[in-house]
Amino acid sequence: MNQTVAVDNRRAELVRVAARLFRERGFDGTTTRDIAEAVGMRSGSPFYHFKSKQEILAAVMEEGLVAGLPAAEAIAESALTPRQKFAALVRAHLEIVLGEGHDFIPVLLYDWRRLTPELRSRVQVLRDRYDQLWQDVVSELLAAGLLRSDSAVARLLLMGAINYSVLWYKPGLGLNLDQIAEEAVSMFLGPQP
């Protein structure tokens, strides 16, 4: 219809391809030339869509958060029991961290430090919303007596355990995502009552 759609498509393509490359090789291990080539552009053309390489990085992270938030919000606001909410949140989180084709959040976990302070603040807004959902569910667990710990530290340790899996999980080897989620929940909360 108009050119905006085409331009947006190209931009979205750059973000998607950049996510994959950043995840595989890291932010510093990927050049803007790599990204351009992977979408069939010339080396300077990504800068028509983004002001800097770091802006691409921020866009990757924001897209991952925006894509992941609705599912997490639905879980947090559902009528499930605290334990069920937690189990669902763990499973959903494992999916966006380890699932096939999910490159965005791993990039966030790997290369958060490469963002400039300004961009970090911008992305942090979305990150805070995601963290708050976890905080709410962890608070429910504590209120229900299912977890004993300082609430803020508990959340950080729990999310750390899950997030860190991006460094050791290999698809096809050992447990699958459902099984890892089960192991994690039962380890943190004890066996099902």
Add this chain to the structure above:
Amino acid sequence: MNQTVAVDNRRAELVRVAARLFRERGFDGTTTRDIAEAVGMRSGSPFYHFKSKQEILAAVMEEGLVAGLPAAEAIAESALTPRQKFAALVRAHLEIVLGEGHDFIPVLLYDWRRLTPELRSRVQVLRDRYDQLWQDVVSELLAAGLLRSDSAVARLLLMGAINYSVLWYKPGLGLNLDQIAEEAVSMFLGPQP
């Protein structure tokens, strides 16, 4: 006495300074010129001591592992109860991950992927020894009925929770290392019997 000592001192100095810079700025965010300048050398001189920048990175990681192994081994081989061993291991690990002046293991956690495959294999030998100590203690916890989970996944989740703290812990804010260690142990194992 002889020149070997002086040369070794310079080399050790490079490793120590590189550890600090790599931790603060990341491997790719640090140039060999930064490292040279920080020890008072000219830009090319680090390559008299190391074949490549990656060799410096490997040396940093190996030094961290060699320094951390004895304490962990002493704990694993001690006569403590499984719960006490685990608590001691968590506390010792938090120290080398978060403690002031401990830059080596954070570099390992941040920049493991920047090692070439060959160097990664070399460092992995030491890493395996460290991981095995954790595996042994986790197995003892399982045997004692203090943890319910698949043993390998349990270890990875536990170590992930601790290791990931390198991304959120800020000295002087919130809990100190002793308190975080206590929170972690009680969250994973439940309240003390």
Add this chain to the structure above:
DNA sequence: CCTACCGATCGGTAGG
């Protein structure tokens, strides 16, 4: 370990 340097890479830009 220094001097002096290279060769390549890379993010980014002007102008169309």
Add this chain to the structure above:
DNA sequence: CCTACCGATCGGTAGG
């Protein structure tokens, strides 16, 4: 989005 390019940086090396 392409062409053509710059300016700086950086790991690494030869020779002493």
